[in-house]
Structure formats: C-alpha cells, structure tokens
Amino acid sequence: MLKRLACYLALLVALATLLPLGSPVDAQEAKVTEGQRLAMFTKPAVVRIWDGYTGVFQIGDGRESVIYGGSGSGSIINPDGYILTNAHVTDLTHQGEDKGREILLQVLVERIAQRANVNPRDPDVIEYIRNNTRLIDFQHIHHVVLPNGESFPFEIKAFGAPVGQGKDVSIIKIELKNAPTLKIGDSDKIQLQDHVTVVGYPGAADTFDSGILDKKSSLEASITDGKLSAKKNTADGAPILQISAPATHGNSGGPVLSDAGEVIGLLTFRGDTVNGQEVSGFAFVVPTSTALEFVKTAGTTNQQGLADQRYREGLELYWDGYYSQAIVKLEEVKRLFPQHSEVSKLITDSQQKIAEGKERGSMLPWIIGGGGLLLVIVVLLGGGLILLIVIMKKKKKPATAGAPTASAPVPAPAPLSPGQTLPAGYGIHPPSLAGIGTGQSSLPPVGGGADKTQVVGAIGGLNTAPVGYGSVVCTSGPLAGQRFEIRPEGLYIGRDGTLSQIVINDSRVSKRHVWIGPRSGRVAVVDQGSTNGTFLNQAGSQRITEVILNPGDTVIVSEADVARFQFQK
Numbered sequence: 001m002l003k004r005l006a007c008y009l010a011l012l013v014a015l016a017t018l019l020p021l022g023s024p025v026d027a028q029e030a031k032v033t034e035g036q037r038l039a040m041f042t043k044p045a046v047v048r049i050w051d052g053y054t055g056v057f058q059i060g061d062g063r064e065s066v067i068y069g070g071s072g073s074g075s076i077i078n079p080d081g082y083i084l085t086n087a088h089v090t091d092l093t094h095q096g097e098d099k100g101r102e103i104l105l106q107v108l109v110e111r112i113a114q115r116a117n118v119n120p121r122d123p124d125v126i127e128y129i130r131n132n133t134r135l136i137d138f139q140h141i142h143h144v145v146l147p148n149g150e151s152f153p154f155e156i157k158a159f160g161a162p163v164g165q166g167k168d169v170s171i172i173k174i175e176l177k178n179a180p181t182l183k184i185g186d187s188d189k190i191q192l193q194d195h196v197t198v199v200g201y202p203g204a205a206d207t208f209d210s211g212i213l214d215k216k217s218s219l220e221a222s223i224t225d226g227k228l229s230a231k232k233n234t235a236d237g238a239p240i241l242q243i244s245a246p247a248t249h250g251n252s253g254g255p256v257l258s259d260a261g262e263v264i265g266l267l268t269f270r271g272d273t274v275n276g277q278e279v280s281g282f283a284f285v286v287p288t289s290t291a292l293e294f295v296k297t298a299g300t301t302n303q304q305g306l307a308d309q310r311y312r313e314g315l316e317l318y319w320d321g322y323y324s325q326a327i328v329k330l331e332e333v334k335r336l337f338p339q340h341s342e343v344s345k346l347i348t349d350s351q352q353k354i355a356e357g358k359e360r361g362s363m364l365p366w367i368i369g370g371g372g373l374l375l376v377i378v379v380l381l382g383g384g385l386i387l388l389i390v391i392m393k394k395k396k397k398p399a400t401a402g403a404p405t406a407s408a409p410v411p412a413p414a415p416l417s418p419g420q421t422l423p424a425g426y427g428i429h430p431p432s433l434a435g436i437g438t439g440q441s442s443l444p445p446v447g448g449g450a451d452k453t454q455v456v457g458a459i460g461g462l463n464t465a466p467v468g469y470g471s472v473v474c475t476s477g478p479l480a481g482q483r484f485e486i487r488p489e490g491l492y493i494g495r496d497g498t499l500s501q502i503v504i505n506d507s508r509v510s511k512r513h514v515w516i517g518p519r520s521g522r523v524a525v526v527d528q529g530s531t532n533g534t535f536l537n538q539a540g541s542q543r544i545t546e547v548i549l550n551p552g553d554t555v556i557v558s559e560a561d562v563a564r565f566q567f568q569k
Helices: 002-018 034-045 091-095 097-116 123-131 215-219 288-297 306-319 323-336 343-355 364-396
Strands: 046-059 062-078 082-085 133-145 151-153 155-159 170-173 195-200 222-233 239-243 255-257 263-270 283-287 471-476 483-485 491-494 514-519 522-527 534-536 546-548 554-557 563-568
Touching: 034 046, 034 195, 034 255, 034 306, 046 082, 046 091, 046 097, 062 097, 062 133, 062 195, 062 263, 082 263, 082 288, 091 097, 091 133, 091 155, 097 123, 097 133, 123 133, 155 288, 170 288, 195 263, 239 263, 263 288, 283 288, 306 323, 306 343, 323 343, 514 554, 522 534
Parallel strands: none
Antiparallel strands: 046 062, 046 133, 062 082, 082 170, 133 151, 155 170, 195 222, 195 255, 222 239, 239 283, 255 263, 263 283, 471 483, 471 563, 491 514, 514 522, 522 546, 534 554, 554 563
C-alpha cells in the first residue's frame, strides 16, 4: 500500500514540474511610452478658440448671411480658466464690435460686387450697397471650446501685438474652476536640435467638413513633433524660435512642449510660401520668456490644481495596472472638473480590465494560464500526504480493550442546545481553537466550571458553523425590506450589475458606489469615490470615506438619500 502511494505521489510531482506557471503580472498592458504619457497629460488642457462675427443683412426684399472669423489654439495655464494664446487669434474681439460690423459690410460688398461683376473698391459701389442694406442681426463669436465639446465665451485679460512685432501673445479667461493646466517652462534652456511637441487644432485636419470624419473629430487635438531648428529675432529685436514640427493655420496659439511636458512657447506664424505653396516644417514660436510678461499683466499665475494632481495620480495607477485605485482618483477628478475630456473613458476602460481579470494581483490570468491546474495538483499532493500520514498512524496505534470495531462505529453526540454542557467523555481541551471559524482562541467557560464548555449549534462536539459577519437591511429606497448577508469578501452597492452585488438603478448612484465588508475583524463601509457620496446615519452630514460600523448604524447612499441600509449583527 505504502509503495503504491509513494509511486502515486512521485508521478504527481513529476506532472507538476512540467506545468507552465501563469503570472498575474503577465496580464499587464504593454509599457507606456514617454510620448503617450506626454499626450495624455497634455490633451485635457489644450483648447480650440473661435473669434469672429456673423450678421444678417436686409437687401431689398431679401436677406443675406455673412460670417467672418477663424479659429486658433490655446492652453489653460491656471485652474480658474486663464488661457495662453496668440494676439492674432483674438484680434477681432480686441478690435471691438463696431469694427466687426464694418468688416461684415466689407465682406458683403465684396460678394455683391463679384456677382454684379463690378469693382468692389469703387466708392460709388460701396456707397450704393451701404445705403441699400441694413444689418438686422449681429452676433459676436468669442468662444473657447474644451476638448469635451463644451463652449465658453472668453474675455481678454492681456493683449500684445499681432504677428510681426514679436509680442503675439494674448491672455484670455473663461469661467472655470479646477480646470486642467499645463506648466510653463523656461524657454531659455532649450537648445538647438532639442525635441519638441506641438499640440493644437490645425485647420488642415478639419476634414469633417467634407463628410469624411464625424463632427466629434473636431474636438480631438492633433499632435506633431520635431526639433528646434533655430533661434532668431523679429525685426524689432524680440526673440523667436524656429521649429521643424509640422504646423499650419489653426495651430496658432497652441503650446510647444519640451520632453518634460512643459510649455516652452506658442505657435505664432509659418514660413513664407515658395512658388505660392505653403512649405511644412518651418514654423515660428513665441518663447515663454516673452509670454510670461503677459501672464503677469493679466493678474494671474501659472499653477496646477487638485484636479491635475488627482488626474496624474489616476493615470499612473491605471498604467501600473491598479485599476480599482485608479477609478477612485479618476472619479474625484470627475467631481472636481465634470468637463474633463479623458476620465470617463479611462474609468470605463478600467472597469473593463477589472472584469477581464487584468487588475494587478488578480488571479484570473494565473488560473487561465496554467496555475489553476497546478493548484489542483497541489491539492491532490496534499491530500495524498494526509492520507499517507493517517495510514501510518493507524498502523502504529495499539489496540485497546473495548475499542470499537469497523462494524460498530461510535455515533457522534446529538447537537447541543444553547447552555447545554458536554457529557462526560467529550470534554474539549485544545490549547487553541483558532481556525475553527470562531475568531476566538478558546470557547468561554459556563457556570465557572473549568472543564465545561458551552457549544452553540455544535455538531459532534465542535462548532463548525461559518463565521457570520451580519447583514444589511434596506430600510428605504427601491430595495426596501430586503436583507443582504455580508460575505467574507464584502458587498458592493452600485448602479452597475456587473460591478455590484446590490444594484440600485438610479442615476444618482455611481456604478460602484460603496463597499461593505469585513475589515480587521469588524465590518466597515468604504465609499468607492462615488459622485454623490456616502453618509452615515444622517443625510446631509459629512461624506464618509471609510468607517467601522456598529450594529444599528445606517449607511445612506447618495446625498439625495436614494437608499438606506441598516447594519445588523
């Protein structure tokens, strides 16, 4: 018998050594490149800027619409909505609305003169059209479009001079709080042939107007790169940088970044045309040494806010494969700055990766990759060893008078009721009962008897019932009256049935709102970075993050008091 078991165990060991070992770490995503990191850190703070005028003219019995303006790029440099861009990008607003009306009339004159085949510069033509038309509708377009598509009117806080004077800088402001920002670096430190990255909204990429791309494509910034080609000066002596990165109309005002992700300048104008053709790779940049003069004039500073910090922390956790922790950080960003363009996609992707078992530390890839079979082998090995030990012990055990035979097994005692003591011959005297599931090192004595022990719900003299962590009862809300037992791994309450065990289909509840479960021998409630918060015992009290529950405590889901769950032990 022993020889057979030994052969059996040797065979299992040999099989185990042949199995490939899976690893949870193998499931992590490919390493993120520095270019990808720079892009993800930068994109939320780069905006599109529209500046111009529209009007409708009454011409006799007819009407004609006229529009004049353009777009550029800019970067948010302060969480309160201060934006760095070119002066020429915001020049129409700077000139004022009266100038805007005059420009619209000039456009109308050009259009009518062309149709009538007359000279639009002829004073008589201009006077005739002016006297026979009337502007009946006028709108000033001065808006910043965030990467998520929301639009805000801007106000000019500091203004330099349009192209040609080396001071092509404008600081504008929109009404924002906790906005993502870019850090302004020292342009004097950049050297020839240093690598640079340009982010913006070039008109050449706006092929959505042709119907090839959808309208949302206009919200996606374009990223190009190159090197510092030359350090030059404008005619009035102001410094200017030349770069080889492709850029064109619409890039104006957009940030030029060093490899450290800092703004070292902003696009201002392109090189001269050759034979009437625009030549790519010759763009000029206003250095930040000049731009900082206007930041100070605007009465603001360049700084990062809390949303920026949490976004970067969340991204690092996401890239490292800690998706649950990343979601907590990203949900906070979403609360601080609801217009953020990236966090919703990252949260959804994190949830998908968790469901696929790709979270760092997840055992699912290990099980799928061969670890599960190895686990079975280990269990079988352990079982074989235990069986071998039992057989050896039986062979060594001497026979005793009156010992039961195989045909007459000793019956187990009947279950005891609460307060009942064990009869003689069944005294329990282990040094420790740890591991039985009671959570105690010994059972409490009854009636002061040193040799007597109380056993509640015992079978065969030992308490083998599973540990009870209590339950939560829904006392209000869509699940009122329902009881949920707290599992050893805890319970999630949320809106998404794939992420939560207790599902509340209400938009005021986050997909994974709150967790209730064992923590250091007690039961805790942990908010999962929910949008509308979790509260204890009283609605409107301070939001909780993690709290140990006492019997009778009530967990309130959402500041809108969507549902209540009472903890019962």
